[in-house]
Amino acid sequence: xxxxxxxxxxxxxxxxxxxxxxxxxxxxxxxxxxxxxxxxxxxxxxxxxxxxxxxxxxxxxxxxxxxxxxxxxxxxxxxxxxxxxxxxxxxxxxxxxxxxxxxxxxxxxxxxxxxxxxxxxxxxxxxxxxxxxxxxxxxxxxxxxxxxxxxxxxxxxxxxxxxxxxxxxxxxxxxxxxxxxxxxxxxxxxxxxxxxxxxxxxxxxxxxxxxxxxxxxxxxxxxxxxxxxxxxxxxxxxxxxxxxxxxxxxxxxxxxxxxxxxxxxxxxxxxxxxxxxxxxxxxxxxxxxxxxxxxxxxxxxxxxxxx
Numbered sequence: 001x002x003x004x005x006x007x008x009x010x011x012x013x014x015x016x017x018x019x020x021x022x023x024x025x026x027x028x029x030x031x032x033x034x035x036x037x038x039x040x041x042x043x044x045x046x047x048x049x050x051x052x053x054x055x056x057x058x059x060x061x062x063x064x065x066x067x068x069x070x071x072x073x074x075x076x077x078x079x080x081x082x083x084x085x086x087x088x089x090x091x092x093x094x095x096x097x098x099x100x101x102x103x104x105x106x107x108x109x110x111x112x113x114x115x116x117x118x119x120x121x122x123x124x125x126x127x128x129x130x131x132x133x134x135x136x137x138x139x140x141x142x143x144x145x146x147x148x149x150x151x152x153x154x155x156x157x158x159x160x161x162x163x164x165x166x167x168x169x170x171x172x173x174x175x176x177x178x179x180x181x182x183x184x185x186x187x188x189x190x191x192x193x194x195x196x197x198x199x200x201x202x203x204x205x206x207x208x209x210x211x212x213x214x215x216x217x218x219x220x221x222x223x224x225x226x227x228x229x230x231x232x233x234x235x236x237x238x239x240x241x242x243x244x245x246x247x248x249x250x251x252x253x254x255x256x257x258x259x260x261x262x263x264x265x266x267x268x269x270x271x272x273x274x275x276x277x278x279x280x281x282x283x284x285x286x287x288x289x290x291x292x293x294x295x296x297x298x299x300x301x302x303x304x305x306x307x
Contacts (some may be wrong), residue, residue, distance in 0.1 A: 007238055046086040054297035094163045098152045102240055103171040103212040103236075106143040118288030119226060121155040123249075126178045126266035126276045130229025142212075144221060144234045145171050146178070146268045171271040175239055177246065178276075178299075180232040181263030185283070189233050190247035190294070193217045206233065227255070239270050250281050257286035265297070 014053060090241065091114035098108050110120070116137040119130050125146035131139045145168040153163040181187045188206050194201025194217070202217070204210060210219035217237060224231025250261055261283060266276040282294055 007200065037132060038077055062164070064168065076078075084114055094156060094160075094162055096152070096154055096162045098150070098164040098166050099168065100145065100150070100166050100168040101142075102170075104145045104168055104174055105212060106145050106152060106166065106168065108139075108141045108143055108153055108164075110139045111137060115157055118157055119229060120157075121230060122223075123155070125273060126150045126180065126230055126264065127223070127234060128180050129223035129232045130226045132225040141223070142221070144176055144178075144235050144236055146176060146266075146273060147171065148271055172190075173239055173270070174236055175241075176268040177235045178232065178266040178268070179234075179248070179263060180230065180266075180276075181261065181279075182230045183261065185258075185261040186251050187233075187249075187261060187263050187279075187281075188249045189220065189235055190249050191218060191235050191237075192245040192247075193237075193241065194243045195252055204235065208291050212236070218244075244299055246299065248279070248281075248295040248297055250283065250295075252283050252289050252291045252293060252295040254286070256283055256291060257289040259283055 008072050025256050045202050075258065075280065092112070093134045094112035094115070096108065096110050098106050101107050106124070108122070110122075110131075110133070112118075112120070112133060115133050116135065117133060119132050120139070122129055122131050122139075122141065122143075124143055127143065127146060141183075148171050149165060149169055150168050151163060151165045153161055155161045177189065177191075179187060179189050189204075190198075191204040192198075192200075193202035193204065204218055204220050206220065209222065210216065212219055212221075218235055219237075221234045221236070222231075223233070235246075248265075250256065259281075259282075261281045263279040264276045265279055281295070283293060284291075
């Protein structure tokens with residue numbers, strides 16, 4: 001259970017709704033609160049927010065391409081993952097398979113034998129994150145479909161890219177909120193269902209995410225294997241759920257204090273994707289580390305959620 005000591009309010013604007021933020025002081029350095037009973041929020045104190053703004057549409061930075069070895073006179077290999085060379089000879093081609101599964105989700109399976117242990121960037125619509133291949137060059141993931149015809153791409157070493165596409169049923173029956181960010185700092189979604197308070201059973205967050213087969217309402221999926229890579233969280237709920245409240249939570253700790261955190265937020269409502277909005281949070285300096293910047297985000301429109 002997280003203990004709160006201080007709260008400070010800030011203001012910002014997001015899409016069609018006014019949004020406000022505050023800082024909650026905590027004893028945890030960079031961690032998330034755990035699930036539990038409602039927790040008190042105390043009065044304003046000494047922390048200072050140096051800035052918070054939400055700007056125009058922008059994508060997260062792409063992973064930097066790896067340097068290409070100098071030309072030693074040998075014929076150049078085709079820039080195709082099927083011709084990747086490993087230490088023991090020619091590797092099998094990198095292969096990506098994507099299939100639609102229940103709950104409007106995608107099962108993605110990547111196998112790149114010559115890239116064992118290396119990072120890759122996975123992308124689908126507004127969702128982007130860094131995954132790390134295992135010792136056999138494999139990665140498996142369950143992704144939220146953000147379109148009825150889903151296209152998943154993976155960028156691998158040397159700038160090569162592979163992709164796969166599949167039709168997905170059921171996307172029209174759900175709403176999804178996608179938070180993506182890059183860098184050492186953390187951003188997280190707080191979702192409060194049906195009037196839930198902080199720490200209540202209806203408070204959905206990374207430490208209490210639920211699962212896609214929950215009968216209780218919505219659920220949260222988290223992505224990203226590297227702290228300094230691209231990461232993401234995606235909340236999903238049926239379009240029939242109208243009593244939802246959202247917050248953006250950015251812990252102020254040793255990895256983020258005194259820095260500007262950048263990210264993007266996108267809403268996909270009943271299969272209709274809104275443009276992604278860029279997020280920029282300027283966090284307090286390290287003398288004020290130990291709290292959380294919390295910004296209110298717009299609720300789902302009742303007119304859309306009720307259709």
